[in-house]
Amino acid sequence: LRRARLGLICGIATVGMVFISLTSAYIFRRGLPTFQGESNSYVRDWGSVDLPWVLLGINTVILLFSSITMELARRKAARQAALAPVSSIPGISLGDEKNFPWLGITVVLGFAFLIGQWLAWSAMHTRGFFVY
Structure with missing residues (x-):
């Protein structure tokens, strides 16, 4: 039973870490502007x-x-x-x-x-x- 609990905790921790990393990548990418060479400026290109x-x-x-x-x-x-x-x-x-x-x-x-x-x-x- 202890091994099962340890496996469950490891599985939940892994899924939680993947969720947190994807969420932070989403937030970072959404707020990150990209450089446009034609206008020589940074533009936010995230579409809703x-x-x-x-x-x-x-x-x-x-x-x-x-x-x-x-x-x-x-x-x-x-x-x-x-x-x-x-x-x-x-x-x-x-x-x-x-x-x-x-x-x-x-x-x-x-x-x-x-x-x-x-x-x-x-x-x-x-x-x-x-x-x-």
């Missing part, structure tokens, strides 16, 4: 991007709900795996178990998120934003 905020917000909510349903599906699978040996004993009843399709809902939400991302990139493409 008009993002589809409503669509991205909906995608974020879909992703959060998908995470919740994935955790519920994981708990259901772990419970079924733990109780599988007991359920095969004659005369033992586990009671009425609710079979809600959490994994299926997670898959549907995942596809909804992918469609939402495609729509967001299409909206940005129509607004003139291209990624090369």
